[in-house]
Amino acid sequence: MHVSNISRSTIGPADSMPANDEAMAGRFREAVMPHLDDAYNLARYLTRNPQDAEDVVQEAYLRAYKFFGTFKGSNARPWLLAIVRNCFYTWVKARPRSDTASLTDIDLDDVDIASVVSDLWTSDAIDPEKSLIKLDDAAAVRTVIERLPTQFRETLVLREMEDLSYQEIAEITAVPIGTVMSRLARARQLFKAAWMEHQDKERRS
């Protein structure tokens, strides 16, 4: 698989803990390991693929462990999630197949809700087996989120699932707070429109 060269080749026994770093490993385990589900969740929504998400998280944990000595804060979770996000963008750039269009900066005012919502649903017409109507609610929510453009998706996930403050999201995504706020408003608007359409379809069926 194309992803394996970014993570697996960099991992080997030599990268595991040096014997004399027991104390640091202990601190890392205590501060960073509990956030594995959160890291995986973010990576999963960014990559939209379980195997790629695992590769991104594994790479992120290796980096986090390597740079743990420089981490000075009291809460490792936003710090870890920032690393996961960076690993994701590195991974995207390293990919031969490029669907980076969804990653380029989108002028918020250029996003036409109607067209995004219709895009969200056209793939169902192609593959009726995967129609959202047949999925249960949680699976449908996942699918709707996965189909949002990346910037909106990451902002929404960081806020609603990772429960980060605007300030933390601004730091992680390296944009001003005002941008976080408008992205979040836009992401929720898109989500709402797609979700309501999903419920309409469900009612009709």
Place this chain on the structure above:
Amino acid sequence: MSCSKEKAILLHGMLDGQLDAMNAVQFEEHLKVCPLCAAEYERQKQMRAAIRASGVAHKAPESLRLRIAATIGPVGADAPSAPANASRTRQRSLRTSWWISGVSLALAASLALFIALPQSRYGALEEELVDSHVRSLLASHLTDVQSSDRHTVRPWFNGKVDVAPPAVDLADKGFPLIGGRLDYIDDRVVAALVYRRNGHVINVFVRPASETKDSEPRETSYRGYNLCQWRQKGTEFWAVTDASPSELKEFEQLYSAASAAEL
């Protein structure tokens, strides 16, 4: 839809509890007089509930947890793995504190071990075994034959290695058999049996012994991993794990007792 773009931003700030006191009070007043924003506010609360519902956030697979834990190195005693299927938002703080207390216990236990145990001999073979153990966790290649059925695992090795490793099932004793794989130790292909103890993996490397005399189990540790070596009826066993030494000891006793009949 909110009545204006500006109010939409405030609405989400309100929803997220991120407005300062003055803006929050002002927006609450606005909600009372603006049916558009009031309806949108309710609607957005429903959306948020749908997104935050259980089953929407993903959980890390156990195999990933084990692989990453192996790169950080083992703990001296059992650290509990995060409970599955808990509603994350509600359980997060609980889970974290539980985990941390488990880790603290584990650290305390490993510290005690470091004081209590004499320094072990570090040898090239131990290093190879630990490397193989770590690699088996990292590469998503823990097993070539994945089965908890001893009658599947043992015959699988026929003709592949020059031992028939006793793939005894110790599931009822808390050490379920996961499967087996071929590994390469000391320039030879050897059999590796894979057992699990809670969140930990135990690799048992099996090869013909250079001496026929049985030997008592010999425990060592290398790079923080625990190893146990013994000889039984011309077969040499090396068990390697990040589980605690006491669990490894327990495993060795159960395994050698159960496998004696099969050698």
